[in-house]
Amino acid sequence: MESVLGRYRNLIILMGVLFLQVLGLAVQVKRNSNDAENTRLIRIWAVGAITPLERGLVWAQNSTGNLWHNYIYLRGVRAENRQLKDQIERMHLEQVRLSEDAAQARRLQTLLAFKEQFIAKTVAAQVIGSSASDLSRIVYIDKGEKEGLKRDMAVITANGIVGKVLLVYPSVAQVLLINDQSSGVGALLEKTRLQGVLRGTPNGEIVLERVMSDEQVPVGETVLTSGGDQIFPKGLPVGTITTVGNGKDLFLNVKVKPAADLSKLEEVLVLVEKQDRQATADDSPHVRAADILAQRLPSVPDKPATDAKPAGDSAAENTSPAAATSGEIKPQPKTGGTLDAKPQTGAKPLVPAVGQAAKVAPSSAPKAASSAVGAANEPNPAQIKPVSTPTTPAKAPSTSPAPPDESNPH
Amino acid sequence: MPITYTSGEQVEVYRFSIPVTIGVPLLALFLQAFVPRRLPFFSYFDLPLLVTIYFAMARRNPISGLLTGAVIGLVQDCLGGHAIGLYGIAKTVVGYGASSLGVKLDVENAGARLLVTLGFYLVHGIVYFTVARGLANLTLDWSWGRGILEGLANAVLGVFLYFVLDKFKQRT
Numbered sequence: 001m002e003s004v005l006g007r008y009r010n011l012i013i014l015m016g017v018l019f020l021q022v023l024g025l026a027v028q029v030k031r032n033s034n035d036a037e038n039t040r041l042i043r044i045w046a047v048g049a050i051t052p053l054e055r056g057l058v059w060a061q062n063s064t065g066n067l068w069h070n071y072i073y074l075r076g077v078r079a080e081n082r083q084l085k086d087q088i089e090r091m092h093l094e095q096v097r098l099s100e101d102a103a104q105a106r107r108l109q110t111l112l113a114f115k116e117q118f119i120a121k122t123v124a125a126q127v128i129g130s131s132a133s134d135l136s137r138i139v140y141i142d143k144g145e146k147e148g149l150k151r152d153m154a155v156i157t158a159n160g161i162v163g164k165v166l167l168v169y170p171s172v173a174q175v176l177l178i179n180d181q182s183s184g185v186g187a188l189l190e191k192t193r194l195q196g197v198l199r200g201t202p203n204g205e206i207v208l209e210r211v212m213s214d215e216q217v218p219v220g221e222t223v224l225t226s227g228g229d230q231i232f233p234k235g236l237p238v239g240t241i242t243t244v245g246n247g248k249d250l251f252l253n254v255k256v257k258p259a260a261d262l263s264k265l266e267e268v269l270v271l272v273e274k275q276d277r278q279a280t281a282d283d284s285p286h287v288r289a290a291d292i293l294a295q296r297l298p299s300v301p302d303k304p305a306t307d308a309k310p311a312g313d314s315a316a317e318n319t320s321p322a323a324a325t326s327g328e329i330k331p332q333p334k335t336g337g338t339l340d341a342k343p344q345t346g347a348k349p350l351v352p353a354v355g356q357a358a359k360v361a362p363s364s365a366p367k368a369a370s371s372a373v374g375a376a377n378e379p380n381p382a383q384i385k386p387v388s389t390p391t392t393p394a395k396a397p398s399t400s401p402a403p404p405d406e407s408n409p410h
Numbered sequence: 411m412p413i414t415y416t417s418g419e420q421v422e423v424y425r426f427s428i429p430v431t432i433g434v435p436l437l438a439l440f441l442q443a444f445v446p447r448r449l450p451f452f453s454y455f456d457l458p459l460l461v462t463i464y465f466a467m468a469r470r471n472p473i474s475g476l477l478t479g480a481v482i483g484l485v486q487d488c489l490g491g492h493a494i495g496l497y498g499i500a501k502t503v504v505g506y507g508a509s510s511l512g513v514k515l516d517v518e519n520a521g522a523r524l525l526v527t528l529g530f531y532l533v534h535g536i537v538y539f540t541v542a543r544g545l546a547n548l549t550l551d552w553s554w555g556r557g558i559l560e561g562l563a564n565a566v567l568g569v570f571l572y573f574v575l576d577k578f579k580q581r582t
Contacts, residue, residue: 010472014506017480018499025495025545046488053440129489132442133497134453135542135550136490140443166491176491181549202550263450 044169047140051172054129055142062126119233121273123147125155127265128172137180137204139163139265144171147272152231154271160237160259161185161225162268173270177262178238179204186228187238187256189221198223198238198256206239208254215252217244223256233274422518424468424579434575435461435482443489454560456531458482460568462501463530464575466508467517475512479505493546500538504530520569527568531561 005012123143131138143149145168153165155175163183167174176183179200187208188195194215196208211217221241227234239258247253426434438457446453462482466475483501487494508530511517517526535557542548 010506010510013473014476014502017476017502021480021484021495021498021502022541022545025493025499025541028493028495029546042484042494043488046485049436049485050440050443050489054444057444127447129443130447131490132439132458132486133490134446135548136492138489138491139447174491180491182491202548265447 043167047169047172047174050132051129051140051169054140055172058126058128058142119271119273120275121271122156122269123149123272125173125268125270127268134204135202137177137183137200137262138166139175139177141173141175141268141270142171143270144169144173146171149173149270149272154232154236155268156232156236156271157260157265157268159261160239161232162260162262162265164231165270175268178258179206179262184229185232185238186226187223188226189217189241190224191221192216192218195226195228196254204262206256206258208241208256209247209251211252211254213246213250213252217241217252217254219244233271422581423470424581426465426468426578426580430578431465434578435465435478435485439482439485439489442486455564455567456534457571458486458497459501459504459531459534460527460564460571461575462505463508463527463568464572466505467512467523467526468575468579470509470512472506472509472513475505475509476502477505479503492542492548496538496542496546499541500534503537504534507533520573523569523572524565527565528558528561531564532557535561 125141125143125147127139128142129140141155149165149168151165151168155162155164161178163175163177163180165173166176177200178185178198181200181202183198183200185198186195187198192215194211194217196211198206199209200206208223219241223238223241225232225234225236225238237259239256241254242257243253243255245253435458438461442455442457462475462479465478469475469478479501480498483496483498484494486497486501490497508526511526515522515526517523535552539550539552542550
């Protein structure tokens, strides 16, 4: 017996080691292979051994890069700064225009009692490493429990969603990317509103599952999160459809190119806090594009105040606080408000700018929503009447979108 | 003839200092986790596997080889998101096989190392594929063409890596 054990000692030890690992594997699979909490301790040791090196190297790399870019290599920075300032000016105008649209959309949503999920708080994190295996699409980020991260928090970039937090350690966290085969994200198509489930494939691609083969799925359509997975808020960009083919059974095989470059992630945002809240109309006073444009116009001689006064008075009547807070959608003669707010620019010379303002502030609310509010969007002659020119009020309450015209009339 | 049959007494058995024994596998795991984020093509290489093969062949002790493979594989599993044991089992088999082969064959020259690394890369892939599909219920695609190409790339890298690691080995 002893001679047999001695002769096959190596083989017996091999079998023993393999048996132990198979046993451990079987226990994990039986519990739930995706529940990595069961093997937390051994993972903590491994991650604790590897990630400090990664953090150190990333820190050294960033420090060197910052030193070079922020203190040494500053060629062209002034010119770029000038360009960026110009760009900020342009974007400020655009932002004002968009905020008007958003306010109108919120008012409409209030009427329809939409319930929205808002991103309340995010934590920026840096990707410091990966899973050491191309079969497991996982990255490590340099934020963990200390920064308030928890399991199943969504991880995004400015371009689109990235994945979810799988495991959290004191100072690092493991993120399961959306192209891992064990990942699943509720998704819907932007235009056709078809819903499906995004899954990763073994070779790192992303497919949209559960789309019936009789549906029309256009290539190039944008895929958004549906919010059905309770991890990602609704409406975040996921990617675009690249190919559509016949899949198994009655479903289509839809491949999606992720909006975020998952192979070159550097910085990500973790959604640490979401809020479910009812959409409310924003009744706070806000700056309109017309006001900004009017401020930028060269000053012109004041006309007699008799032209502007009636318009201003009537505008004040139309924009009563009660109407604003009640969330009613009423056509607001914006030209009157502009004249009232900026009387120094004069009424008549402002006409081109006022016309512009009407174009700059289009309504981008959904048509369905517009029709839902029904008569509220009907122009009220009594409200539109007192304005400076007869043509302007007709444009102001219009709900048809018009392209912004930012050319200076002067 | 790159691979020559030698008796157990003829082959050299090497050992390594403790810092090398611990540091080199850790460095391999670190690089495997860190570099592919910066250089995506690096994900085709499996540095922990190359280190497992090297230590197993140099020590020529099957028990030492299989334990080295098991530890490196399990740590690699811990860094991933799947169940722990997939890489552990595959690298245990490779470590045992490489050390057993090292006892019987002279694998000191570049040609032998190239062939041995290619062979064990395929063995590793097949064992991993089998265990992942059979035990962990993962969906994986196996391609011989891809496996051989990646095996060749790993074998070429392995030949250079082994020459670097030769500097650290000590005769018993």
